[in-house]
Amino acid sequence: MAIGKLYIGRKVRELRQQNKATQARFAESIGISVSYLNQIENNQRPVSAAVLLALAERYRIDLADLSGGEDDRLLSALSEALADPMFQAWTPTLKDMKMVVQNAPGIAHALIACHQAYRHNSEQIASLDQSLGQGTALAENTPYEEVRDYFHFVDNYVHELDLQAEKLATRLGIGEVDLNAALTGFLEEAHDIRVIRAARGDDMIRHYDADARVLSLNPYLPAQTRAFQIAMKIAQVEAGAAIDAIAGAVGFRTAEAREICTIGLQNYFAGALVLPYRRFMDAARELRHDLDLLTARFGASLEQVCHRLSTLQRPGMKGVPVFFAKIDRAGNIIKRHSAAKLQFARFGSACPLWKVHQAFEMPGRIVRQLAETPDGVRYLSVALQVSKGGRGFRQSQQQYALALGCEVSYAENFVYADDMDLGNRAAFDPIGISCRICERQNCPSRAMPPVKSRIVVDHENRDILPYRLV
Structure with missing residues (x-):
């Protein structure tokens, strides 16, 4: 390019x-x-x-x-914050915001944090929350949001842990031998920890008895989940010191945020161990990001594969820049990361015109879409539904949609683009990031007006929307 x-x-x-x-x-x-x-x-x-x-x-x-990957993420978050009506007296230009992001990113981060605090206070006041009056606690992000933003702004890549996990994966022959056998054998030989199937099959996923040095796993776990849970234990015993140091150096405001980050870093190490960087990236290129073939080759789940693709950001050895999101039936974005220009909204649900929502209607099938955002950037997007939960008639199941995609300039790297008309601009569906910041004028799926537009109501005429945006 x-x-x-x-x-x-x-x-x-x-x-x-x-x-x-x-x-x-x-x-x-x-x-x-x-x-x-x-x-x-x-x-x-x-x-x-x-x-x-x-x-x-x-x-x-x-x-x-x-490249501007880091700046793009920060610029997107800053733009969304400044779209709030509280800033309507002074509207910075895109050039102004770029100057702040490029020259003073600390100020941008501080302003985003202030805006989040403002939103939290406003939401709690609006709902008459009983916690009003507890001082500065209302002005803080939740621990979960703190950790989410940490991973977002480190590009969802933790170099030290990735290298350590890859080194261990090479030692164990991950990708060449049976995954569960290799992980179980390593825990027993290197750390004297036995892995057994638990007698109980309820909501318990794993339990570790430190005295007996026994890791018990739910007997009904799928093989991929079982392997990941074993890898999580390996993360604790092999990389515990490094994980504690990384989480401690971030400077989280609360102990809860640090604990949540620790779990996130353990998950990161486990994913990097099950799907080692070089071997996985080479396979992704060879198989042209065929998700089904990647899961079969590495014995991983679809979610693990999609999430790992979004972490291939090693300096000097980056994979195809993709976006990844996990969305529930209500449209809430549970997980999100983008190495592409597309940046997900920090507040609100995903655009209803994005076909990721259709994945719930077609379980077991890949939903494909060519889409264009208001800034004129075009994307290839694929989505599919996955189910999580216990086994058995009385166990609840949760359904999620996984979305993965890239800018059209990288689409040739994906098998899903082979028969799509990438050169025809009319083949691209117009989508937005979130209704609250999308400026498309006549979108039939708009749920609310954009926060920075003024509404004009014409009582004598009615178009797609019951109002005009000016």
Whole structure:
């Protein structure tokens, strides 16, 4: 793909500082003047293709690492926050917001946190919550939201844990031998922990008896879930110190958030162990992201495979930039991450025109869609329904829809795009991110007006909507 204008002054400055170089020495190393470097670092001029190539050659970095993925996520979150009517007296331009994101990301994060606190207070006041009057507690994000944002802004990739898990996976031959046997054998041989099937088959998934050194698993777990739960225990005993250090360094405000993050990092290690980075990325390319074949090759679940595809963000070895979401029947986004330009709304449900919702109507089938967002970016999206829960007639089952996709420029890497008319713009359905921030004028599926638009009601005429947006 062609390289557009890139204003990456902060990243260039960080690279120079990491190498302990003055502006003069750094500019000389990549063959530009000091004044040009100074303009780049202050985002007064974009970097040219020649400078990008010089940076890649001289400092051995991947050009993809200098792209705007991190900035795109932060810009999306900032734009959504500033779309709130509380900011209507001053509406920043896209250029203004980009300048803040590129030059002062800390201010952007602080403003997003303030907006979240404002929303929480407003929601609690509106519902007459009895917790009013408890001081600053109302102004804090929930621990879950804190952890969600942590993973979102680290690009859903934790380098230290990924490398450690991949090293262990290579040692155990993951991907070449029976997964459950390899994980069970390692726990017993390396840590003297036996894995057994529990006698009870209720809602208990796993139980660890530290005194007896026995890990009991629900006897009705699918093989993929069983393997993942064993991998979770391996994460605790093999990477516990590293996980504690990472969670402790984040600076969460509450002990609850740190504990939730610890669980998230254990899950991350388990996923990286079951689906080791290089082997999994190579298989994804070879099989052209055929989800069914990837689950069969690695003995993993569809959700594990989709989630792992969204974490392939290793510097210098990135996979195809995809978006991934897990959505319940009410439209709530349970999990979300995007390495593509598409960024999910932080508040509210997903766009009803996104065919991910149709997956609930067609269990066992892949739902495909070509979609275009209001910014003109086009995507290939696939979705499918998965069920989770206990086994047996009286056990409840939860249904979720998994969505995975990429920008159309990467669609050739997906088997699902083979017979689709990618070159026909009319084949792309218009979708938005969330009704509250979508500015499409005549959307028949709009649930609410966008927060920054004024409503005009014409009592004599009626179109698709009972009002006009101005």
